[in-house]
Amino acid sequence: MNVAIVGVGLIGGSIAITLKEKKVATKFVGVDKSEGNLKKAIQLGLVDEGMTIEEALDQCDVIFLTIPVDAILTLLPSLLDRVTNQVIIDMGSTKERILAQVADHPKRGRLVAAHPMAGTEYSGPEAAVPNLFNDKMMVYVDAMDSDEDAFETVEAITEQLGMRTTFMNAHEHDVHTAYVSHISHITSFALALTVLEKEKSQGRIFELAGSGFESTVRLAKSSPDMWTPIFRQNRDNVLEVLQEHIKQLQHLKDVLDNEDYDTFYKLIKKSNKIRKILK
Amino acid sequence: MNVAIVGVGLIGGSIAITLKEKKVATKFVGVDKSEGNLKKAIQLGLVDEGMTIEEALDQCDVIFLTIPVDAILTLLPSLLDRVTNQVIIDMGSTKERILAQVADHPKRGRLVAAHPMAGTEYSGPEAAVPNLFNDKMMVYVDAMDSDEDAFETVEAITEQLGMRTTFMNAHEHDVHTAYVSHISHITSFALALTVLEKEKSQGRIFELAGSGFESTVRLAKSSPDMWTPIFRQNRDNVLEVLQEHIKQLQHLKDVLDNEDYDTFYKLIKKSNKIRKILK
Numbered sequence: 257m258n259v260a261i262v263g264v265g266l267i268g269g270s271i272a273i274t275l276k277e278k279k280v281a282t283k284f285v286g287v288d289k290s291e292g293n294l295k296k297a298i299q300l301g302l303v304d305e306g307m308t309i310e311e312a313l314d315q316c317d318v319i320f321l322t323i324p325v326d327a328i329l330t331l332l333p334s335l336l337d338r339v340t341n342q343v344i345i346d347m348g349s350t351k352e353r354i355l356a357q358v359a360d361h362p363k364r365g366r367l368v369a370a371h372p373m374a375g376t377e378y379s380g381p382e383a384a385v386p387n388l389f390n391d392k393m394m395v396y397v398d399a400m401d402s403d404e405d406a407f408e409t410v411e412a413i414t415e416q417l418g419m420r421t422t423f424m425n426a427h428e429h430d431v432h433t434a435y436v437s438h439i440s441h442i443t444s445f446a447l448a449l450t451v452l453e454k455e456k457s458q459g460r461i462f463e464l465a466g467s468g469f470e471s472t473v474r475l476a477k478s479s480p481d482m483w484t485p486i487f488r489q490n491r492d493n494v495l496e497v498l499q500e501h502i503k504q505l506q507h508l509k510d511v512l513d514n515e516d517y518d519t520f521y522k523l524i525k526k527s528n529k530i531r532k533i534l535k
Numbered sequence: 536m537n538v539a540i541v542g543v544g545l546i547g548g549s550i551a552i553t554l555k556e557k558k559v560a561t562k563f564v565g566v567d568k569s570e571g572n573l574k575k576a577i578q579l580g581l582v583d584e585g586m587t588i589e590e591a592l593d594q595c596d597v598i599f600l601t602i603p604v605d606a607i608l609t610l611l612p613s614l615l616d617r618v619t620n621q622v623i624i625d626m627g628s629t630k631e632r633i634l635a636q637v638a639d640h641p642k643r644g645r646l647v648a649a650h651p652m653a654g655t656e657y658s659g660p661e662a663a664v665p666n667l668f669n670d671k672m673m674v675y676v677d678a679m680d681s682d683e684d685a686f687e688t689v690e691a692i693t694e695q696l697g698m699r700t701t702f703m704n705a706h707e708h709d710v711h712t713a714y715v716s717h718i719s720h721i722t723s724f725a726l727a728l729t730v731l732e733k734e735k736s737q738g739r740i741f742e743l744a745g746s747g748f749e750s751t752v753r754l755a756k757s758s759p760d761m762w763t764p765i766f767r768q769n770r771d772n773v774l775e776v777l778q779e780h781i782k783q784l785q786h787l788k789d790v791l792d793n794e795d796y797d798t799f800y801k802l803i804k805k806s807n808k809i810r811k812i813l814k
Contacts (some may be wrong), residue, residue: 373745393743422742431737435730440751443722445782448806450776451714455781458710462812463701464672465715466652470813471750472719474644477810480803488796497729498788502781504725504732509777512770518764524759527727531756533741534749 259337260312260319260323260332262287264297266375267347268322269384271417272302277386278416285286285312297381301344310338318409319344326485329354336363343406349424349433350489351397365403368410371395372419373437377477388491397429403440439501441483442509448476539591539598541566541610543576545654546626547601548663550696551581557664557695562813589617594797597688598623605764608633615642624649624687624692628712630705644682647689650674650708651698652716656756669697669712676708713772718780719755720762721773727755732748 259281261268270470272284286303288294294306313319313335321335325348335344336358346369348354358364374392376383394414399407414421424432451473455461487494511519538545538560551563565582567573573585592598592614600607604627614623615637626650627633637643653671655662673693678686693700702713729751734740766773790798 361570372767373743374794375745375747377747392745393709395743426651428739432740434744435737435740436639436734436748439726440747442787443726444785445803445806446787447718447722448809449783449802450780452806452808453779454714454776457713458707458714460703461711461714462582464652464711465676465812466654466671466717468654468656468754469715471538471753472722473809474813475747476751476806477813478803478807480800480807483803484796484800487791487799488794489790491794497733498784498791500732501725501729502784502788503649504728505721505784507722508654508725509774509781512766512774512777515767515770517767520766521759521763523728524724524757524762527724527731527755528757528759529731530727530752533744534753534756 257281257318258283258285260285260307260316261288261297261303261325262309262312262319262321263286263327264293264302264381264384265322265403266373266379266383266388268320269300269302269381270374270386270388271320272321272388272418273384274298274388275413276301280416281318282519283316287312293381300381300384302381302384309335310462312337313338313342315412317342318413321346321348322483324348324485325354325489329357330501332367333360333361336361336367339363339366342366343368343409345410347372348490349437349486352430353489355398355426359401364401366406368399368402368406369426370410370414371396371397371433372417377474379482380478389420392419393492394419394421395429396421396423397426399423402521430490430492434490434497438486438490438494439497440479442487442498444473444478448473453480515519536560536597537562537564537566537595539564539566539586539595540576540582541588541591541600542597542602542606543567543572543581543660543663544601545658545662545667546651547599547728548576548579548581548660548669549653549665550599550601552663552665553668553696554692555580558615560597560693562595564595566591572660579660579663580759581663584789587720588614588782592617592621596621597692599626601626602625603627603764604629604633604768607754608768611637611646615640615646618642618645621645622647622688624689626651628716628765629709632768633703633710634677634680638680643680645685646680647681647685648676648705649689650676651696653698656753658758658761662683666697671698673698673700674708675702678702699794709769710772713769713776715766717769717773718776719765720757722780723752723754723757727752732772
């Protein structure tokens, strides 16, 4: 089996490392619009050689799309036009718009939409690590729209990646990720902007930054190239959760403003219920 | 040297473990208003025996106050009334109100105000761990108001804890902690409340929760007993940073609402500058 990784960054590179270790494929082909990234991915041994996307599609059995979601949206129709029996795996973080666009494509069955709930705040081929996916959740989206053999191929790969699996439709997926992934990023961006603003007037502010601060702002290191298209495609859901989040913050602020510490205590206590979710 | 730990929880217990390992004291005395906590602390070997706070003050050379900041505010004047040559270390997370209250006390010199920038989201004696303080920052606050020998005693202990040190006045300290610690907690509380609210209508939401989500909400596990008094005492500074944070979130929301993705991209890029702060 030949495997193509379109976008040799954190996700694509980590897939390649892990599948190489498991000897899942005979050849790994890298595709990247950045020649520097591609060169680095070959140097790092993530992929064996570089190709254009057309060459890769023609010569490989499985094609992973691990590029920003706007690029997936643009690229996918022409890839499906060219596909015969290969399997294309869309690994983007948003699904509704991408899948709507190819819903009626005659080759829709060759596409498997999956979202690995794994990542770090880093990007690029150097950020690729083995075991990134181990014990993480792979979300299959609208799996019924994929051909059975295409889905089975991806299922076997997901197993090699050591992942757990779940199934959702595209709308559910985009709503859920807005709540448990996209909003966390917006919060971190806003928090970083808040303290960076303050630092201008109070230079020493970060001297005291501890692990709590680090944990809440680390996502603010995330790549704008990857995240702007995600927010664009999941705009409506993100706006809804963002509005609710601002409402909760404003409520905490009002309670503090009114020195209503009993209510403040109860709100913290209520938020503690998150313990049942987190390990 | 006999050391008293008033409040045998995460911080107090971790100090005891670390100093025991270094054989800094001959005896560790525990004081806690919860008999259960005290019993557990003795069982866990964090302290050798339990006492009332008056007994502990009379029989120990160094007294750590590792209790919620409202309890420190209430307790401190009477402790200073009783003190002779012992050293009292206030380890609270807020300083301005506590230190203002004892500013004119004739025994003010026996008090050293210090804030270890270390912790986890857990509490109680079971949460105590060795090396919690290793390479973390100890902030000495208004150190000039402490007697020289008292300060030197604390400095020697801080060194045994393996900490780095810095100096600030009480006002600076409270402003800075509002920005790099207290706001992170409010953000996490609000985020937890937001998603817990949504879960009621969309049961499966947490199935997709990954490490990014976990990292931004983990502080929402924090104890309301510890944190409500912190927000009470640092209310003005926290309100200021909270207002700025809501403004930043609202700005991101407006930009997304207007589909101004160029500006959205630039804001993420700007927030990326946090990289220079975090490792």
